[in-house]
Amino acid sequence: xxxxxxxxxxxxxxxxxxxxxxxxxxxxxxxxxxxxxxxxxxxxxxxxxxxxxxxxxxxxxxxxxxxxxx
Numbered sequence: 312x313x314x315x316x317x318x319x320x321x322x323x324x325x326x327x328x329x330x331x332x333x334x335x336x337x338x339x340x341x342x343x344x345x346x347x348x349x350x351x352x353x354x355x356x357x358x359x360x361x362x363x364x365x366x367x368x369x370x371x372x373x374x375x376x377x378x379x380x381x
Contacts, residue, residue: 325346328345328346328349329342329346332345351372352369352372355372356368
């Protein structure tokens, strides 16, 4: 996939994600917090596909960082 196409695809993904957050009542600047944590989580997957993750992966992610998933 061309880099320009990938960047555009990622940008559209995050735009849609922010729209979902707003529909759930999460407003700026807290929407950005969710985006940053989501980006960190995706990066932490270490080669696993996002579609293959389970709730315990998210719990482990926050536990390792000193927070909670709930």
